[in-house]
Ligand code: SAH
Ligand code: SF4
């Protein structure tokens with residue numbers, strides 16, 4: 001029996017935790033499973049193979065995964081032939097992989113982020129030899145190419161431009177579980193995007209933990225700007241997005257590039273994390289609040305319609321009330337369209353976990369609430385300015401709750417809901433905005 005027949009007549013179901021990088025990896029795993037003959041199951045209860053792709057970025061994310069794995073014991077008892085595979089960032093940590101291996105005997109396969117390409121062979125060993133497998137590799141030098149994808153969406157696609165991260169922000173586990181930064185070659189990325197355009201994709205999002213340092217590991221200092229230039233002329237692709245940007249490496253030249261490009265969208269996700277210079281320094285972020293606010297001003301000057309979004313952490317070890325108020329002040333000044341707000345979470349193995357003066361939970365909770373309330377009112381204010389305007393929207397999908405409602409995004413990445421026929425999915429349409437709240441925007445078609 002060859003590897004590629006193993007899944008014939010069988011189904012799989014996958015559960016993905018974490019960020020876009022993990023969603024992308026789950027699409028790759030699904031692509032490999034399809035090649036082996038597996039089809040997607042309707043639900044986890046019916047699947048022959050259950051795949052869990054995990055995230056380690058905060059303790060809560062890990063607890064959620066462990067809770068889920070625990071629950072699966074019953075499912076496996078009912079269906080002993082089911083194969084359960086757990087991979088991703090959490091498992092890449094050897095001590096966590098060992099713990100899962102020891103405590104959850106119903107898990108058949110454990111694999112990390114560095115050996116995702118090995119998944120089909122691991123699965124083959126489990127199915128044909130009936131053994132349990134744990135394979136984690138610390139070798140983080142591989143730049144994956146030519147892996148199959150089974151993409152969830154047929155209009156927009158994630159395209160990885162670099163794997164890993166070299167920044168080692170003091171609170172962050174990502175460099176330890178994703179390895180060193182490895183940029184893909186421009187020609188490989190271009191080839192993938194051309195293939196996507198031929199399949200009818202209209203939008204791509206370039207993914208990397210720090211897209212602004214793309215290419216530096218290949219000796220190319222302006223790699224990201226060059227890459228954008230190379231992708232601009234690919235017919236069929238109308239929108240190019242990218243994330244995540246790092247304020248330390250984000251340049252004025254990039255702002256001009258976005259300004260002068262037809263396709264690169266005016267949305268910049270620029271995580272600031274904190275508003276106090278002392279905290280930024282302790283975090284090892286490599287910029288000051290002044291530099292950050294300068295970049296925001298510059299973006300507003302050159303790209304007046306751009307949306308800017310961010311990530312914020314409250315309660316980094318040693319953060320005082322006054323320093324937290326500097327974050328509040330920065331948020332008021334920067335006027336973000338939206339922000340992901342996080343309570344600092346201790347990640348073992350990172351330098352911040354060893355820092356004294358961990359901030360008590362109660363204070364972290366108060367701080368995050370103040371921040372969420374503030375951001376919510378800023379987002380509502382900004383979005384309300386769209387009421388009465390007409391926006392060009394790329395229709396992405398039919399709403400999950402109502403088949404007569406379509407969802408799509410503006411170039412600035414605002415999600416808009418409006419009544420319409422599903423034949424419009426994949427088209428650009430003009431939508432008049434009627435109601436705009438902090439998170440949701442409603443409108444109606446104007447050109448139909
Ligand atoms: N490479 C991206 C994304 C990293 S993870 C970046 O640099 O922005 C996404 C976000 O999770 C980070 O921006 C940060 O705000 C948050 N985060 C990372 N580690 C964290 C921790 N230990 N506790 C709380 N939030 C954390
Ligand atoms: Fe983590 Fe910093 Fe790398 Fe982002 S840039 S993944 S926050 S270490």
Ligand code: F3S
Pocket residue numbers: 017018019020021022054055056057089090173174177178
């Ligand atoms: Fe992403 Fe979580 Fe890993 S945020 S890179 S899935 S630790």
